[in-house]
Amino acid sequence: MSNNLRINKNNFIDQTVRISFKFNGKKLFGYKGDTLASALLANNIHLVGRSFKYHRPRGIMTCGSEEPNAIVQVGKDPALTDPNVRATEIELYEGLEAFSQNCWPSVNFDIGGINNFLSPLLPAGFYYKTFMWPASFWEKYEFFIRHSAGLGKSPTEPDQDLYDHQFVHCDVLVIGGGISGILSAKLSAEKGLNTMLIDDKSYLGGSTIYQDDDIFKINNETSNVWLKNQIEKLKKIPNLKIKNRTSVAAFHGYNYLLARENLTDHLSINERKEKIRQRLLKIRAKKVVIATGAIERPLIFSNNDRPGIILSSSIKKYIDYYGVKTGENISLFTNNDSAYETAISLNKSGVKVKIIIDIRENPSSILSEKIEKTGIKILRGHTITNTDGYKRIKSIDVMKLSKDGENVVGNKTTYKCDCLGISGGWTPMVHLFTQSGGKLKFRNNDNVFIPDENKTPSEQISVGSSNGDFELDDVIINTVKNIKIFLGLDKNDYENLDIKCSKEKQKRNIWLLPSNKPISKSKPFLDFQNDSTAKDVKLALREGFKSIEHVKRYTTTGMGTDQGKLSNMHALGIIADTTGTNMGELGTTTFRPPYTPLTFGAIVGRNVGEFFDHTRRTAIHDWHVENKAEFENVGQWKRPWYFPKNGETMYQAVQRESKAARESAGILDASTLGKIDIQGEDASEFLNRVYTNAWSKLAIGKCRYGLMLNEDGMVYDDGVTTRLGENHYIMTTTTGGAANVLSKLEDYLQTEWPELNVYLTTVTDQYSTMSICGPNSKKIIKKIIPSLDLSDESFPHMSFKNSKIDNVNCRIMRISFTGEHSYEINVQSNYAKDVWEKCIEAGKEFNITPYGTETMHLLRAEKGFIITGQDTDGTLTPSDLQMDWIIGKKKYDFIGKRSLYRSDTIREDRKQLVGLLTDDPKEVLEEGAQLVESLEKPIDMLGHVTSSYFSPNLNKSIALAVVRSGKKLKGKKLIVPMENKNINVTITDTVFYDKENKRLNA
């Protein structure tokens, strides 16, 4: 380390604690309290990265979240490496390893640097203009463009870090821990309000905390000493919470804010173990105080991007806070008084300031007078026209400005320097204000957009420099005055402070500084990260782009990870100047969250892996696991898919299960079907209105299949409903539709038919259902419940009986989704596994075969039964499904009835459900495959396959499909074109097996 760059004077850096770190593989060290940027500067490293487009060498330019250049890759671990980290924000920790981005093979020798010399060929919109044709070549171009674009590298392995979410409620949230934030928080907390103060740095006090010059005094103490005392008092207030290292990312309506709290990024790797890395705070505040401060603007002149060119206030912070000299021979270039504060700080620390170039003619103030006494040369009314130095600035060219500021006059003088501080004034940080819906107004005298107090959303206030107050006395007086009104406070200690500070006398602003060279020969950078220049903006205007939003997208100005914090104002200014518009009328681009980038980890929090979604398991789940079921996700449910035996494939298992169910007995866990208990004296009328068929005449103890439509006439859900009593039904729904069906029914009951006396209760979880089917199902039920009369007379198909298995009450329905003689046993879920095991035990002699969803699907397809959501997609009416029989023609009304004879739903060329048989019975179609009539181009798509299986009971391939005018096409030959073959199929009836339904009573 070049020790002479580190001075020993301040309280902020602990020079007793050395921290070693690596940058681009080189071992370096800094001190506790450093950021990576301050430690690099102390090691005399300015060049940290290459620019995005031209690969120009770039250095550290700021000291905060607005940094456009010094963004680095942190860490090498494939799971933990972090791209695009701002070196100015990351705190130094033992073992930190950082790398430059966007350069190859190294930051010192970067092949992409050739782009800099090609830059005349790479104007704004270069890619749009060049790679337009031939269109088919885009894929080839894209490969190279993508390869050369991008900044950091994403981790390649899953993130092992822990992230957390937390809800926070408070009376007052203060964003920003600078002097105005401190005063606001203290006034709020002292009033007894539950207050939270958030700051993105590790310390409080903003830039005032290191402002130790005696020009700035409060009650006869220098401003830093006074503020430090206030902070000490603040920290003792119990109803105040302080969150450091926390950055507010978004400010939504109703004072809902998101903030990211960094908990471990400043710790050494060993200290991080078992700790939460970041916490996303979801804050609901009654009132919000925005005290986010302002950031310094750069100045726009040719080659203003060289390493060693730093914002002047950042140079001041590096010297006053970190004790780091950013150079040995520093010049300053400014249009306002801020650079003079920097000069004072540098002068005190013994750093040579050779020259201050000020574009103003007569910038006299307390600050400039103090500088003049030190003998530092001030060139008034001058500008820098160019800079030199490739990897570090070496010299500047200075010329006199014309009176109107449009040109330069006289001779050029060159001055040597190794660091240049630039200051183009200040930009209030109004991002959060506008995110929340606030509107800005333009203040002409110093060219800033500030919150419009008449267009500020309620229950929030902006104070301090984020509200456009830049002088110490204005900041304090206005903050105290406004907070007093905002919080309804009485008199307080801050109202009569004795404040001394310098006042800026003259202002002059030139958005694009003139040069002795034509603009086409210069490189005045606006957006340092995205490499867009003032030339690009002017080109965009010449090409006809007028809206600031369009210019932004065309030139990419303000579209980097820094979101144009440094560049947007100048882009606006240059557009306004070029087009002769007032900036206030031009408006700004939209500020969108997040203010600084969020990690995906913080966004998802704990909702990863098994916590990503709820998992629902049936009461019989453990038995399925013990019996080696493979599971399928159906909504949130885990359903047995099939039960492979002895290494069977899925196909083999399903073939075996399907045969067993038809030849002897099968058993299915159907507990996931939605079950809604319906009671009330109008229950029958209610069912009449929600189902397409008639319900009033259904006898107690009988079951009926129902089809439910949307008002548009499209099939929505289906299932069997059983009448348990005079005014008592139990409805079953599809597994996936259960929650939505209940919501829909509740909606109609509450809003359209409040006169109906009906109560709905979901009992999906309370009851478990097992379905036993096959020719031996009757014998198995007989074994379990010997007392039950199972004769067809007493217990016919589509009927139900209450019964008991041992002492467990159960409902037994004789209903079938397979076409076989079958029974559904419904029991209270806590007895379900026991009853299931009894069924298995009783069925052993009949080779009872547990089957899963796949066999269930196959068996019902053999019978042509639809599955809503598989064979339907919200565009099919009952008639399209060839289910006209289920529409109650005599019913006056039901949900969707009127839509069944709209001009569109009665079209004959709608897609309709049909069966398909392949000419080759062994050929199984792919679900989703398209159906066509001929292969002559242009090929007309007639429909697609919705269900397809190889049926072991028919020994051939079967499928269901939806086909245009399908009902009329029975017997028609169609083609299913696949990637490497064409399959010939014939349209058939939808029922493939047991068309006479003989097996139901077998």
Added chain:
Amino acid sequence: MFIINCPYCGERDQTEFSCGGEAHIERPKQPTELSDDQWAEYLFMRKNIKGVQFERWNHIHGCRKWFNVVRDTSNDKIHAVYKMGERPPVK
């Protein structure tokens, strides 16, 4: 993310609710009497106002009750909340 004052439960976060679209579109009592155009008006036609809009909301992760909300869609300000069947407040 706004806060809705459920008329049955009180103030709750928006995440507990789901929106059911425009309010006060009554299902025709005699749909069969309607022409295709009249039915389509009920079925498909919805306003999408920038400004004050009357909406149906359901406290779906709470009491599951439906109610009406008068909301300004341009700034999410809620002007009134009232139960189903109650008359809308005058603008």
